[in-house]
Amino acid sequence: LYERVEIVLIYGAENQCARRTTATFNERHPNKTTSYRYVLNLLAKFTETGYVANMKCNRARVLSEGAQIEVLGHFGINLNISLRTISIATGISLESVHKVTKFNKFYLYKMKIC
Structure with a gap:
């Protein structure tokens, strides 16, 4: 700077x-x-x-709330399902499915049954 x-x-x-x-x-x-x-x-x-610093990109989120619920709902049905399988079933890209799980702090290797 x-x-x-x-x-x-x-x-x-x-x-x-x-x-x-x-x-x-x-x-x-x-x-x-x-x-x-x-x-x-x-x-x-x-x-x-008016600035020389790089500006942060303020892009809107791509996935709607309904798509997030749909992705997380698949995990409710089957805990042993993979991200790729959910991606194919929902029609949402694999990267977006991964972002949904990361955003909701839902980690497949830390499963808890309540």
Whole structure:
């Protein structure tokens, strides 16, 4: 993060030239080489968002609550069923079935019968 801020400041000092900014940064930091494309991409992100840090992705959840109940319901019917079998039976991808079990803290190797 410190290097990114420094690149933005150097860019302003070098009359907004990405190649001179890259040359100056590489002279100051010989062990960290950067390209002028990186400088241009960083400055495009900075002008768009106002931040140089990477933003977290805020995607909506893919699986609905009904799909989660359906996946967990299959475990209620048969405790010895595999994730792949549930994936085929419900039509939900294997990765999504795994995410449902992980999200609900439902681990197949820690079965408890209440």
